[in-house]
Amino acid sequence: MEYTEIMVRYGELSTKGKNRRSFIDRLFGNVTKALHRFPALEIHARRDRLHVVLHGEDSAAVMTRLGQVFGIQNFSPSIRVERDMDQVRQTAIAMIKEQYQPGDTFKVNTRRSDHAFELDTNEMNTELGGVILDNIPGLTVRVHKPEITLRVEVRLDGIYLSSRTIKGAGGLPVGTAGRGMLMLSGGIDSPVAGYLAMKRGVAIQMVHFFSPPYTSTKALAKAKELTSKLAPYAGSIQFIEVPFTHIQETIKNKVPEAYLMTVQRRLMLRLTDKIREMHHGLAIFNGEALGQVASQTMESMVAINDVTTTPILRPVVSMDKNEIIKIAEDIDTFNLSIMPFEDCCTIFAPPAPKTRPNLEKTRVYEQLIDVEGLMAEAIAGIKMTEIKADEEFLAQDQSEIASLL
Amino acid sequence: MIYFDNSATTAAAPEVLTTYQTVSQAFFGNPSSLHALGNKADNLLQQSRQQIAQLIQAQPEEIYFTSGGTEGDNWVVKGTAIEKRQFGKHLITTEIEHPAVKNSMAQLEQLGYEVTYLPVDKHGFIDPADLKAALRSDTILVSIMAVNNEVGSIQPLKEVADILADYPRVHFHVDAVQSIGKGLLPMLRLPRIDFLTFSAHKFHGPRGTGFIYVRHGRQLAPLMTGGGQENNWRSGTENLPAIAGMAKALRLLLTDEPAKVQQQQAIKTKIYQHVAQKAKVTIFSENTAKFAPHILCFGIRGVRGETIVHAFEEHDIYLSTTSACSSKKGTISGTLAAMHVPDDIATSAVRVSLDENNTMAEAEAFMTAFDKIYARFELINS
Numbered sequence: 050m051e052y053t054e055i056m057v058r059y060g061e062l063s064t065k066g067k068n069r070r071s072f073i074d075r076l077f078g079n080v081t082k083a084l085h086r087f088p089a090l091e092i093h094a095r096r097d098r099l100h101v102v103l104h105g106e107d108s109a110a111v112m113t114r115l116g117q118v119f120g121i122q123n124f125s126p127s128i129r130v131e132r133d134m135d136q137v138r139q140t141a142i143a144m145i146k147e148q149y150q151p152g153d154t155f156k157v158n159t160r161r162s163d164h165a166f167e168l169d170t171n172e173m174n175t176e177l178g179g180v181i182l183d184n185i186p187g188l189t190v191r192v193h194k195p196e197i198t199l200r201v202e203v204r205l206d207g208i209y210l211s212s213r214t215i216k217g218a219g220g221l222p223v224g225t226a227g228r229g230m231l232m233l234s235g236g237i238d239s240p241v242a243g244y245l246a247m248k249r250g251v252a253i254q255m256v257h258f259f260s261p262p263y264t265s266t267k268a269l270a271k272a273k274e275l276t277s278k279l280a281p282y283a284g285s286i287q288f289i290e291v292p293f294t295h296i297q298e299t300i301k302n303k304v305p306e307a308y309l310m311t312v313q314r315r316l317m318l319r320l321t322d323k324i325r326e327m328h329h330g331l332a333i334f335n336g337e338a339l340g341q342v343a344s345q346t347m348e349s350m351v352a353i354n355d356v357t358t359t360p361i362l363r364p365v366v367s368m369d370k371n372e373i374i375k376i377a378e379d380i381d382t383f384n385l386s387i388m389p390f391e392d393c394c395t396i397f398a399p400p401a402p403k404t405r406p407n408l409e410k411t412r413v414y415e416q417l418i419d420v421e422g423l424m425a426e427a428i429a430g431i432k433m434t435e436i437k438a439d440e441e442f443l444a445q446d447q448s449e450i451a452s453l454l
Numbered sequence: 455m456i457y458f459d460n461s462a463t464t465a466a467a468p469e470v471l472t473t474y475q476t477v478s479q480a481f482f483g484n485p486s487s488l489h490a491l492g493n494k495a496d497n498l499l500q501q502s503r504q505q506i507a508q509l510i511q512a513q514p515e516e517i518y519f520t521s522g523g524t525e526g527d528n529w530v531v532k533g534t535a536i537e538k539r540q541f542g543k544h545l546i547t548t549e550i551e552h553p554a555v556k557n558s559m560a561q562l563e564q565l566g567y568e569v570t571y572l573p574v575d576k577h578g579f580i581d582p583a584d585l586k587a588a589l590r591s592d593t594i595l596v597s598i599m600a601v602n603n604e605v606g607s608i609q610p611l612k613e614v615a616d617i618l619a620d621y622p623r624v625h626f627h628v629d630a631v632q633s634i635g636k637g638l639l640p641m642l643r644l645p646r647i648d649f650l651t652f653s654a655h656k657f658h659g660p661r662g663t664g665f666i667y668v669r670h671g672r673q674l675a676p677l678m679t680g681g682g683q684e685n686n687w688r689s690g691t692e693n694l695p696a697i698a699g700m701a702k703a704l705r706l707l708l709t710d711e712p713a714k715v716q717q718q719q720a721i722k723t724k725i726y727q728h729v730a731q732k733a734k735v736t737i738f739s740e741n742t743a744k745f746a747p748h749i750l751c752f753g754i755r756g757v758r759g760e761t762i763v764h765a766f767e768e769h770d771i772y773l774s775t776t777s778a779c780s781s782k783k784g785t786i787s788g789t790l791a792a793m794h795v796p797d798d799i800a801t802s803a804v805r806v807s808l809d810e811n812n813t814m815a816e817a818e819a820f821m822t823a824f825d826k827i828y829a830r831f832e833l834i835n836s
C-alpha cells in the first residue's frame with residue numbers, strides 16, 4: 050500500500066499534566082532527529098498525536114526508525130483520501146484485502162472531528178462494513194477483538210484510513226528525564242542498562258575507561274560500536290573515553306591485591322562523578338547486577354559507592370543474566386558484547402578479589418595513592434566523540450578495502 | 455592475438471593486479487597477528503570472504519580458501535575419505551572428471567577404498583540411473599563435475615541431487631571450476647550440493663588461489679594441518695593478495711553475467727555453424743543448452759590435434775588440444791575416450807574455449823584462418 054502518512058500515538062506522556070507541552074516538543078525533536086535521513090517528510094506534533102506526512106518516502110523504512118523512538122505508544126500507517134465516499138470505499142477494500150488472512154474477522158471504527166460530513170459515525174461504519182463484506186468473501190464482522198480494525202477519521206482536510214497499529218518502543222522521550230552518565234565497559238550488561246535508562250527518558254553520555262597497552266584498541270572500538278548501536282534511540286550519543294592506565298598501574302603497585310578491584314572501582318566512580326559534574330548530569334548509571342561478580346555484592350557497592358552521594362542507578366540490578374541477554378539480543382548489542390577483547394575491568398584482576406570488602410580498610414588503602422593528582426591527569430586526557438547510528442569502529446580501512454574488492 | 459584457450463587459464467585482469475599489488479604492500483601483515491597491521495589484513499580477509507560468499511549466495515563461514523582447483527578437489531575427495539572412513543569406504547565419481555579428482559580417487563583405491571566410475575554416453579553425459587545403481591550403504595562421496603572441461607557437457611546435477619536426497623549422509627561434491635560465470639549458478643547452488651570447487655585463474659584472478667564452498671554443517675578432515683587458519687580446516691598463512699584479487703575478479707566476472715554469457719554463446723554458435731559445414735569436421739560439443747556456452751570441441755579427421763593447434767598458432771590464434779593438463783603428454787583425451795570416440799578421431803580433437811573478452815570480430819578472424827587451415831590439410835589429406 051502506498052501510505053501517505055504515519056499517525057503516531059504518544060505514550061505515557063498524556064498523563065503528565067502541565068509538562069505535556071515540553072514532552073511533546075522533546076518527542077518532536079527526537080522524531081525529527083531519528084528521521085533526518087528522509088528529507089521529504091513533514092512532521093506535525095499536535096496535542097494528541099504526531100503526524101508524519103510521507104510525501105513519497107518509504108513507509109517501511111520510516112517505521113523501522115520510528116519503532117526505536119521512546120515515548121511512542123504505537124503508530125499506524127495511514128492513507129488520506131479526499132472527502133469522497135467512492136475513494137473511501139475503494140481504499141478501504143484495498144487495505145483490508147492486503148491484510149486479510151482466511152478466517153479473519155474485522156470491524157470498522159469511525160471518528161469524526163468534522164461533524165458536518167454527510168455520514169455520521171454509525172452510518173460510516175455500516176456503509177464501509179457492508180462494502181467490505183460484499184467484496185472480500187470469507188471475511189466476517191466481529192465487534193469484540195477482531196483481527197482487523199479499520200480506523201476511519203473524518204477530518205476537515207480529508208478522510209484518513211488505517212488498518213494496522215504497530216507497537217512503539219514505549220517509555221518516555223529521551224531527554225525529558227535529564228542527563229546521566231553511563232559507565233560503559235563493553236560487556237553485555239552496561240549497554241542494556243543504557244538502553245533502559247534511555248527508555249525512561251534519560252539522555253545518556255558514555256564514560257569508558259581504557260588502559261592501553263593492557264587493553265587493545267579493539268576494546269575501545271568495540272565500546273564505540275556499542276554506543277553506535279544505542280545511538281538510534283537518542284539520535285546521537287556523546288562518548289567520553291578516559292585514560293586509566295596510569296591509575297591502574299599505580300593501584301597495582303601500591304594497594305594490597307585483595308583490594309585492587311575495589312579501589313580501582315572507586316577511582317572509576319570518582320572520575321565518572323567528576324565528568325558528570327562537568328557535563329551537568331544528574332545521575333550515574335551502570336550495568337551492575339547484584340551478585341554477578343565480586344564487585345557486585347552489596348558489600349562492594351557500599352565500599353565503592355562511598356565516594357559520592359550522586360544517585361547511582363542500576364537498571365539491571367535485579368535481573369538474571371539470561372534476562373539481560375534477552376534484552377541485549379533484542380537491541381542487537383549481544384554479539385558485539387561477547388567479542389573477546391579484554392577490558393580494563395579484567396586486567397590485573399586478582400585471583401581472589403574481596404567479595405566483602407571492608408569500607409574502613411578500603412578508605413585507608415585508597416589513601417596510599419595520590420587520588421587528586423591521578424584524577425586530574427586522567428581528566429586532562431579525556432577524549433570526546435559524538436557517535437551516531439550505523440557508525441563502524443571495529444572495521445577500519447573500509448573505503449580502502451572497498452576499492453580493493 | 456586471439457586467445458581462445460580460456461578454459462586452460464585466463465590473463466589476470468588489470469584491476470585484479472592493482473588489488474594484488476596494493477594488498478601485497480599495504481596489507482602485508484599476517485592476518486593472525488594481534489597488532490593493527492594484522493587486524494587490517496584480517497579485516498580484508500574476512501571482507502573478501504564475505505564478498506565471495508555473497509556473490510555465490512552462500513554464507514561467509516561456508517567459504518574456505520585454497521591454493522586452487524586441484525587442492526580443492528583433492529581436499530574434498532581425500533578429506534571426505536578421512537572424515538567419513540568409519541561410515542564406509544566407497545566413493546562414486548565419473549569417467550570424465552578432471553585428473554585432480556580422478557587421481558585422488560586412484561590414490562584412495564591404493565589405500566583400500568573402492569571407487570565406482572560412472573560411464574558417460576557418446577555425448578559426454580552420465581546417466582543418473584547408473585548413479586542410482588551404484589549407490590551403496592557404505593558410499594560416502596559422490597563427486598561429479600558441473601561442466602566438463604574438454605567438451606563442455608553440463609552434467610545432470612538436478613537429477614543427481616534428487617537421487618541423493620534419499621542419501622542424506624553422502625557427501626555430494628561438484629567441481630565447479632569450468633562453470634562459474636557461465637550462467638549456471640542456480641544449478642551449482644542446488645540445496646543438496648555439499649561442496650563446490652573453484653579456481654581463481656580461470657576467471658582472471660591470480661594463480662595459486664581458489665576456494666571451496668562447504669555447505670553449513672558438513673565436515674571435512676583437513677589435509678593441511680598447522681597454525682589453524684581457516685577455522686582450523688586449512689592451515690597456512692593466507693595468500694591475502696591473491697584472495698583479495700580473487701574476490702575482485704569474481705565480482706567483475708559476475709557483473710552483467712547474462713549479457714556476457716549471451717555473447718559467448720553467440721560466438722560459439724557462429725563458429726559452430728561455420729565449422730560444422732566441413733565434411734571432415736567432427737564436433738564433440740553440441741550447440742544446445744546441455745553444453746556450456748563457452749566450450750567448443752571439434753576435430754578435423756586425419757589431422758592430429760597438436761598439428762591443428764600449431765597451425766592456428768601461425769595465425770596468432772591460441773587454442774588447445776582438449777585439456778591443457780593432459781595435452782603435453784600426447785595422450786588421448788580422457789573425456790573423448792570415455793565417450794568411446796574412436797582413437798583416430800579423438801586424436802584430432804581441439805578445444806576452443808571462450809570468455810567474456812572475446813568478440814565477434816575474433817570469431818570472424820578465426821573462421822578465416824580455419825578455412826585456410828582446412829584447405830591446406832585437405833591437400834595433404836585427400
